[in-house]
Amino acid sequence: MKSFRTVPALRPFVAACLLAAAFATPAMAAAKSDDDTLELTSLAGIFLAARVADETKDVTRGAEFYQQAYEADPSNAAWLERAVVLTTAEGDLKAALPMAKILVKKAPDSQIASFIVTADLLKQKKFAASIKTLQGNDQGALAALTATLLKAWALTGQGKTDEAIALVDGLEGESWYEPFKLIHAGLMADVAGNTEDSLARFAKAYEQDGNSVRVVEAYARELARAGDKDKAKEILQEYLDRAPRNPLAIDTMADIESGKPVTQAVNTPVEGAAEAFSGLGTALGQEGGFELAAVYLRLALYIDPDSGGGLAALSLGDILDSNGLGDQAIQVLEQIPAQSPFRPVGILRAAVVLAQQDRIDEAKKAFEEAIRKNPDDLAAYIAYGNMQRAKEKYEEAADIYSRAIEHLDAPARGNWTLFYFRGVAYERAKQWPKAEADFKKALELFPDQPLVLNYLGYSWVDQGVHLDEALDMIQKAVDLRPNDGFIVDSLGWAYYRLGRYEDAVEELERAVSLETADPVLNDHLGDAYWKVGRKLEAQFQWRHARDLGAKLPELEVINRKIAAERLVESAPRITPTPEAEQDSSRTKAAEPISFSGPADQASGAR
Secondary structure (H helix, E strand, C coil): CCCCCCCCCHHHHHHHHHHHHHHCCHHHHEEECCCCCEEECCHHHHHHHHHHHHHCCCHHHHHHHHHHHHHHCCCCHHHHHHHHHHHHHHCCHHHHHHHHHHHHHHCCCCHHHHHHHHHHHHHCCCHHHHHHHHCCCCCCHHHHHHHHHHHHHHHHHCCCHHHHHHHHHCCCCCCCHHHHHHHHHHHHHHHCCCHHHHHHHHHHHHHHCCCCHHHHHHHHHHHHHCCCHHHHHHHHHHHHHHCCCCHHHHHHHHHHHCCCCCCCCCCCHHHHHHHHHHHHHHHHHHCCCCHHHHHHHHHHHHHCCCHHHHHHHHHHHHHHHHCCCHHHHHHHHHCCCCCCCCHHHHHHHHHHHHHHCCCHHHHHHHHHHHHHHCCCCHHHHHHHHHHHHHCCCHHHHHHHHHHHHCCCCCCCHHHHHHHHHHHHHHHHCCCHHHHHHHHHHHHHHCCCCHHHHHHHHHHHHHHCCCHHHHHHHHHHHHHHCCCCHHHHHHHHHHHHHCCCHHHHHHHHHHHHHHCCCCHHHHHHHHHHHHHCCCHHHHHHHHHHHHHCCCCCCHHHHHHHHHHHCCCCCCHHHHCCCCCCCCCCHHHHHHCCCCCCCCCCCCCCCC
16 A cells, blocks of 8 residues: 655655754753653754654654654644654544644645544534545545545535445545445445445455455345345354454354344444544554554544444554554553453453563453453463463463363364463473373374473473383474474483483584573583583583573572582472473473464454
């Protein structure tokens, strides 16, 4: 998609920013106050701070700095436009709207300003005024589609549906226009009560893009409204076969099966305008866009807080989180309306972000809400359990995984992770019989899963039981993942535990070559070198492991070996301890802690 045209002054402004960054001294740029906040003391300092905010995607501070730049020189419309974009992306429409209105007067060709003002007018149902604001701001592929859809919905609001649909049909240009044209013209026809026309358009959109849940939803709802509920359920089921946990498809199916009158997701021109911003913003976000996607989605939510059944908020939350704006993502996700089908997914994602920020009590509450609203969502239990396991709350983690397992009618291959994760939690909680049973169950479901083969095989070697079978399991894991340094290390350490030191050296050298910066692997190699008489190399590896950031309790053992210049055997080497984050080679290979579960497929909703 092509970007917006910006006001002409923008290019020299960028040059000015670069010049300011190059020549501003610390005194020119900024000074620190007693409360440790940044006080900008010159225009050059503002430029520099604004550029840093841009580079770090700090929309909040960027909006503030560009507002200051504009206040310092009100004649420069480019600074005002930048302030408008970032303030809108941040979600402060109360502040952005007055600036956008000024910008429209100063720079009538600023498309983003005209769209922001238009969104406000449409929200107020001032349809004629919104059409005037859009005049002349349809240059460029994305702007042309945006302006056309907004004008058409404004015409629909004036009762001019035929003119609106003709306007959409007449838009020519990019091939990717077509699904948007069909879905919006179909919704306009439905608002006008022309079910036959809307059904034909939705059918064509479905032929072109049957993987879009918004297209599937619109088509299914229109089929049900036309009396063909069987076909509606058929196309929904086909979609759910591909994306079985998609909340919008599930909700639409429930509506159709309820026996109550079925309505479309968009029933008014105002909702249609919000849908235009939401659909385009979601598409921009999926293409990797940030600012423009955020602006569109913020405008969708400004016009209609429930835009897209909550999909706009979910998409915006994902975009904010993926760009390092976790706090803003949490705020958006937690504001998804309670009745929205996307509320459970949104709260789950907010919980994941909270967990990543180490806000554990808040995360626990969010996880529990997500599970309460959707008790069959295994991803919620897995993410919740993984958080507890990362915090070394192993018994609590095992209990959460058990809650998920209780919801399984008949465990299938894809459920191996639940038993594996619970097995890890039980092993760390020193409940080996339960752990062993879960690892065996995971292998029963997925016989050649390398992580489970590695973990169970290593544990048996560690305990001195089932040695032949254990070694075969670890070797199979290595065969399946020959470039995984941690699994290769497991094989080398198993040889070490079995007294096969030459074999251990060979495998451990390969493991270190694959994961050069891991202290545990380097420590293991040092021990193996000592056993085969390569004592100088052993000392080098131990020192290297120490310098790479080895943690307690292994660090204490490493320091003792270095000081004594001899091999120091210790219990922690044989029995991995939960206190260390990287306490054994099998730990990192077996359980990279992630707060997310299997893909929930909701993010694929377009």
